[in-house]
């Protein structure tokens with residue numbers, strides 16, 4: 157079979173690999189749609205994994221089932237999760253499946269960007285979801301990023317009447333905004349230095365946008381919401397993006413940091429103001445089986461028109477181009493690799 161192997165950041169090659177075979181409890185999925193994630197093109201993140209077959213926002217058709225698989229059959233259309241928790245440990249019981257010791261070692265084999273992927277038994281049992289017939293493979297692949305955004309919106313404790321601020325208006329920023337709106341936010345402000353992304357955010361339902369390279373974000377947010385933003389979502393990780401976002405939070409506001417931060421990155425936060433404003437500063441890393449189910453329900457119900465975020469579709473053979481597009485930002489939102 158063919159797979160897209162990332163040898164180093166920016167170096168993607170289509171290679172021939174042996175088609176994996178499913179063992180007991182496992183399935184083999186013929187991949188149909190893989191959505192490129194920001195992390196697939198973060199140089200430091202890719203460098204930490206390469207050489208590897210990346211791609212973790214995935215949907216496909218079950219091609220073969222191993223012995224003992226009962227709840228999916230060949231021909232079923234499925235979303236499969238890249239990592240899965242045990243469901244029974246202290247972290248799992250606390251509702252923190254991403255911190256389960258079994259979560260990180262689990263994976264897709266060889267990775268999503270391949271013609272066939274072997275899905276481990278725990279993942280088949282706990283986080284392989286059947287796609288309703290009207291949900292496309294692209295919609296199915298969006299289960300993963302939507303699940304991650306849902307967890308972040310949960311962590312921001314958004315409630316009716318909140319003002320929400322999203323810093324960074326790529327596809328994740330738009331998803332966070334949509335979900336904050338569904339959770340009850342009645343004012344949705346976005347910030348991005350890129351004029352194309354600000355325009356897209358307005359077209360996708362944001363009430364106001366700020367150019368942080370032209371005006372100070374906290375003042376701009378206070379101009380439309382005098383108390384500041386009750387829920388703040390920060391997608392970029394540079395101090396230049398993070399510090400003004402914290403400053404824009406309302407008293408008792410919740411600030412959620414969404415993206416992986418490079419090792420060695422530091423944020424010089426002066427805690428005096430966050431302390432006396434009683435802010436909650438939280439990270440939100442990945443998502444688990446509860447969020448993936450809710451994400452699929454939202455996509456299936458039409459409440460989240462995820463396909464509107466797709467700006468490019470390319471075949472597996474052109475994965476290098478798909479990654480370059482995703483890295484380029486600007487008017488590119490989600491790039492789908494179709495297999």
Ligand SMILES: [Zn+2]
Pocket residue numbers: 193194195212213301
């Ligand atoms: Zn991702």
Ligand SMILES: [Zn+2]
Pocket residue numbers: 241242243244245246247248249253256257258
């Ligand atoms: Zn566990």
